[in-house]
Amino acid sequence: MRRGDKPVNIVVTEPIQIESLDLDAQGIARLAPNEEELAQGHSGKVVFIQGALPTELVTYVVTREKARFSKAKVLTILKPAVFRAEPKCKAFGVCGGCTMQHLDIRAQVAMKQRVLEDDLQHIAKIKPEEILRPMGGPAWEYRHRARLSAVNRSIKKGTVLIGFHEGKSGYVADMTACEILPKHVSDLLPAMRILVMGLSIVDRMPQIEIAVGEPEDPNSTDPKKSKPVTALVFRNLMPLTENDEQLLRDFADRHQVWIWLQPKGIETVAPFYPQTGKLCYRLPEFEIEMPFKPADFTQVNHLMNRVLVSRAIRLLEVQASDRVLDLFCGIGNFTLPLARKAKSVMGIEGLESLTTRAKENAEHNQLCDKASFMQSDLFAVTADSIASWGKAERWLMDPPREGAMEICKALADLHAKQDPLLPDRIVYVSCNPKTLARDTEILCHHAGYTLKGAGIINMFPHTSHVESIAVFQKP
Numbered sequence: 001m002r003r004g005d006k007p008v009n010i011v012v013t014e015p016i017q018i019e020s021l022d023l024d025a026q027g028i029a030r031l032a033p034n035e036e037e038l039a040q041g042h043s044g045k046v047v048f049i050q051g052a053l054p055t056e057l058v059t060y061v062v063t064r065e066k067a068r069f070s071k072a073k074v075l076t077i078l079k080p081a082v083f084r085a086e087p088k089c090k091a092f093g094v095c096g097g098c099t100m101q102h103l104d105i106r107a108q109v110a111m112k113q114r115v116l117e118d119d120l121q122h123i124a125k126i127k128p129e130e131i132l133r134p135m136g137g138p139a140w141e142y143r144h145r146a147r148l149s150a151v152n153r154s155i156k157k158g159t160v161l162i163g164f165h166e167g168k169s170g171y172v173a174d175m176t177a178c179e180i181l182p183k184h185v186s187d188l189l190p191a192m193r194i195l196v197m198g199l200s201i202v203d204r205m206p207q208i209e210i211a212v213g214e215p216e217d218p219n220s221t222d223p224k225k226s227k228p229v230t231a232l233v234f235r236n237l238m239p240l241t242e243n244d245e246q247l248l249r250d251f252a253d254r255h256q257v258w259i260w261l262q263p264k265g266i267e268t269v270a271p272f273y274p275q276t277g278k279l280c281y282r283l284p285e286f287e288i289e290m291p292f293k294p295a296d297f298t299q300v301n302h303l304m305n306r307v308l309v310s311r312a313i314r315l316l317e318v319q320a321s322d323r324v325l326d327l328f329c330g331i332g333n334f335t336l337p338l339a340r341k342a343k344s345v346m347g348i349e350g351l352e353s354l355t356t357r358a359k360e361n362a363e364h365n366q367l368c369d370k371a372s373f374m375q376s377d378l379f380a381v382t383a384d385s386i387a388s389w390g391k392a393e394r395w396l397m398d399p400p401r402e403g404a405m406e407i408c409k410a411l412a413d414l415h416a417k418q419d420p421l422l423p424d425r426i427v428y429v430s431c432n433p434k435t436l437a438r439d440t441e442i443l444c445h446h447a448g449y450t451l452k453g454a455g456i457i458n459m460f461p462h463t464s465h466v467e468s469i470a471v472f473q474k475p
Helices: 035-039 105-124 189-197 242-255 302-316 335-339 352-364 383-389 405-416 433-445
Strands: 006-017 026-030 046-050 057-065 069-079 145-153 159-163 207-213 229-235 258-261 270-273 280-283 288-291 323-327 344-349 371-375 394-397 425-430 450-457 467-473
Touching: 006 069, 046 057, 105 433, 105 450, 145 189, 159 189, 189 242, 242 258, 242 270, 280 302, 288 335, 288 352, 302 335, 302 394, 302 425, 302 450, 302 467, 323 335, 335 344, 335 352, 335 371, 344 352, 352 371, 383 405, 405 433, 425 433, 433 450, 433 467
Parallel strands: 046 069, 229 258, 323 344, 323 394, 344 371, 394 425
Antiparallel strands: 006 057, 026 046, 057 069, 145 159, 145 207, 207 229, 258 270, 280 288, 425 467, 450 467
């Protein structure tokens, strides 16, 4: 336990008004300052109240006391907010995911947009010329990738628990359904419990990775070809017995899933039964089909990925004569659609395994003449690195949470030298508004770019995750 972190259980019956909401979906309230705080010019202590929403009047139970703030959970809602929603999932409040289910989806989007705008204002000291219209999609059954934990609780609970972790806890939530997984996957959770319970390595099967692809042939009259392809990757820390293998085969046949095994590191992920199959997602607007493996990084929300790719390419304003760079290209999610529009595209990625997969996907879509790929550490980029890539009129960047600071600093160095290698336009797709804002400060105040627009994509409804997109233009 950290110093000053005192677990308590204090019921507070005096009502308090909730002022705002943090990204963990906790209501934020402030106590009236005491005499000592007033004398020192301080405002009252902040209370973070789980389950409370802005404008609400609530009573609460303090669960943690710290010097500067308290943690609490709501006891009674005396005056509910107009944007309060009824949580759909039975595991809400226990499972650590989807902490915003009690907040109307429109309010979730508005909150995320405000987070992006505030970060740009406070960190980058800049306001976009245009606030892009938020992009949203299905609120439920959208998650086509997930990593579930499995833990043997047969002694205490009489079963294996399979699901996500509880909020800020190492424990696995006791859940038999998940509303953000496709229904056919959610329906498998009880059956997966029974399956793992029957294995000889029940204590050595800690994880099940789920990857759902689009139907092999959506227009086929064959039910097997017209249904989504579902792959389950079982993390087996010990070899399977013959009986274990038969149980897995029977499960695959009964539920029409594709089972993979992972005995060691990520490089050992391989199909078990059936031996062959096809996982893919499609980008119909660009006539792209993207095969992938369960361990490949792909967006979890297929529909929103289509919307995101379409908007990013429109914002990039690609001309048929342009050469484009796609940084952090992954398996070619943006690269290959860009190749349909540009003269040529080069995708750059830090992992050689991903550039190999991207090359395979370019070949699959017959785009090898326009799309090329290279492996490079994008967290160690210099002006010389950019010079080695060659001139490109348009850049697209889709970095991980760490952002693209070294790339932006290298662009600032080129700007200081008035180097013509600087791209005319950059579209930056971000999964972390704070690192986007940090990089925006470099691009706009040191590399000579203008922030033409920025907005959010509600890629992960009911969660605090903020996906965003920004457009930068050279004057």
